[in-house]
Amino acid sequence: MSRILIVLFGVLLLASCGGGSKQPPSKLNDACSIARERPDYMKAFKSTERKWGVPVHVQMATIYQESRYKHDARTPHNYVLGVIPMGRQSSAYGFSQALDGTWDEYQKETGKRRAKRDRIRDASDFIGWYMNKSYQRNGIHPSDTRNQYLAYHEGHTGYARGSHYSKTWLLNVANDVDARAKLYQAQLSGCRF
16 A cells, blocks of 8 residues: 555544544433433533532533534524624634634633634633633633623623623523523532543
8 A cells, every 4th residue: 555545544534533522412401311411512621610619510501602502503694684794793612602712712811723613621721711701700600600691691891891681681591591500510429420
């Protein structure tokens, strides 16, 4: 066999092993099922909890709300006259729905220039980094899912100004995220994985 053929075969073999599934986990209402189906997710969540102090269940509930665990999630398009697409509602992308500017800030501060929003370990680390900043800037404890989510959605300055108080729909969403985090926490305490 020629050297080129051996190298090509090696590259194809590596590519077939490394990608992982691009589909979201099958049972998003079951934290134990997510943990069994995607052990790499749990490894990422636990690493983030050790590094930034943000509990696994808080991260999981945030990712559920933001992307439903879809690695390449994007916001919907805006339309002119109801039919002409004019770009997306925002630059939010990936598991964590991080905006371009906030992602750039994360990469700069952490030195993770190669981090990608559609990679679970980077998205999880981003959430930990962001929520740690929420704790530093606004005093929101990392396990306070509701207020962490409000600061995540509104930004640190928006949260400090209380912009969320005028958004009943957002307060309801934050309550849902908190309830999901509690559900995941209870489930994880009884998991075997």
